[in-house]
Structures are given as structure tokens and as C-alpha cells.
Amino acid sequence: MSVSSELHLSRRPQPKAMLELIKPITWFPPMWAYMCGIVSSGVSPWSSWPLVVLGVILAGPIVCGMSQAANDWCDRHVDAVNEPHRPIPSGRIPGRWGLWIALAMSVLALGIGSMLGPWGFAATVVGVLAAWAYSAEPVRLKRSGWWGPGLVGLCYEGLPWFTGAAVLSDGMPSFRVVTMALLYAFGAHGIMTLNDFKALEGDRQHGVNSLPVTLGPDVAARLACTVMGLAQALVVALLVVWGRPWHALAVTALLMGQVLAMRTLLADPKGKAPWYNATGILMYVSGMMVTAFAIRSLGGMP
8 A cells, every 4th residue: 555655646746846846046037127127117016016916926936937847848858967856857756747837837827927918918928938949849949059048038137127117007118128128138148158057068968059068168158248248338328328327337336346256257167157146146137126217217219
């Protein structure tokens, strides 16, 4: 009886493993970007607080969580090399449960997205399709060190920012809002490139041509830093042009802090990439919110 019961239970995922599969630590960037969109729209969040709460939950636990489940399912062979302790390769989520979880969350995301109006639903459709295009064959854009990080940066920073502004304003966000969302999404390409350092060996074995694989850790790290710095330099320049010098100064100070952290990163890219992701990225996302407050009262195009 006990043996039969254990075999039966082993065919089902462990609740803790299911939570680990959707990686709560990764939810913060899109949730934060959605809040940046809310702030930058210039609309009081208290006027539509249910849309704020629903959008944050959609951006983080649901869409981002779904993308993590889809990525882990499609990457189960790579993870068996890089991180065999993960839920799927370790067997804590057995069989095709990882796939079913990702598909169920995709449906849930579309259902919740439909409650955010046409702009929110359209953005959710884009986010769900992008998640699968990034991870799943035959598209599997993560095989490219250029397209993969670009798509993830867009979906982690640009799309949620745009969505938050569009949902609150119930229409197309202003030129300034879209521009800043795109610039921070562009800079996030560098963040995603640094994130690829942790999967270097498995990517090499399984033909995932991340920039650390194709360019080497040193060049990839320098490129990532350049992309992050260039995006924020353009943000600073635009804030000055748009009459927000104090906000521009604050973003500049945060950028200088990142430059100091980048010096440590570049001394040992492979070893210091996780450290930079815990320090430099905090300053990057802080600049996002400063920028959101800077443009919230600027309105449409000049």
C-alpha cells in the first residue's frame, strides 16, 4: 500500500517545486515596469486602483511566471547540464507537468488580460506569444544572442511600461512615454546578456548562441555594459531637452554608480555577473522610476 501510494504521488509535482518553476524572484522587473507605466501616464492610480492591482499581478506572477515555466520546459535538456537541481530535470515536476502548467498559465493570462480592456488584452497576447517564441521550437529566439535578449528586454521592461500607461490612460500613450519605455527596454538587452553567463556551459553544448558563447565573456560583458549605459545616456539627454534637468541629474548619478559597478564586473565578467545583477541593476530600475516621474506631467509630443 505504501509503495503504491509513493509511486502515485511521484507522478505529480511537488507544490514547492511548482512555485520554484515560476521563479517569483523574476517577477519584480515587469511588475516594476508596469508601475513605471502607471506613474508616467499622469493619471492618478487611485482612480482605477483595480486595474493597477490586476495589471501588476498579470505582469508578474501570471505572464512572467508563465514565461519561466515555458522556458524551463523547453530548456529541460540544457538545464540538465547547467542546473540539474531545477524542478523539471530533477524530477520534482515529472512527466509533462511542466508543459501543462505553462499552457494553463497562458490561458489564464489571456483571460486576465481581457479584463484590462483592448490595450491590456493586446499587450497580453503579445507577451504570451513572445514567451513561447523565445523558448519553443521551431522559433526559439533564445538561440540568438541578439534577438533573444532583445525580446526578453522588451517584454520585461518596455511592454509592461507601455501597458501600464495605456491601461490607465485608456488609449495610446504619449510619444515621450513610448520613447522612454523603448529606451529602457533597449538597455535591458545588456541585463539579459549578463543573465546568460550562468548558462554558459550548457548553452555551448546545446547550440544556444548567447553572446557569452559567441563573443566570449569579456567582449559580451563589455557590450552589455555599453548597451545599458548608452540607453540611459539617451534618457538623460532627452530629459534635459524636455526641461527636466533635476531628474536628468538623478539618472546621471545612478548611471555613474553603475559605471563604478561595471568596473568590478569587467575585471571578472563570469564571476561577477551575478553580483552585478544584484547591485547595478537596482540602480538601473531606480532610474526607470525617476524617469517615469519626470515625464508624468509632460503630456503628448512637443
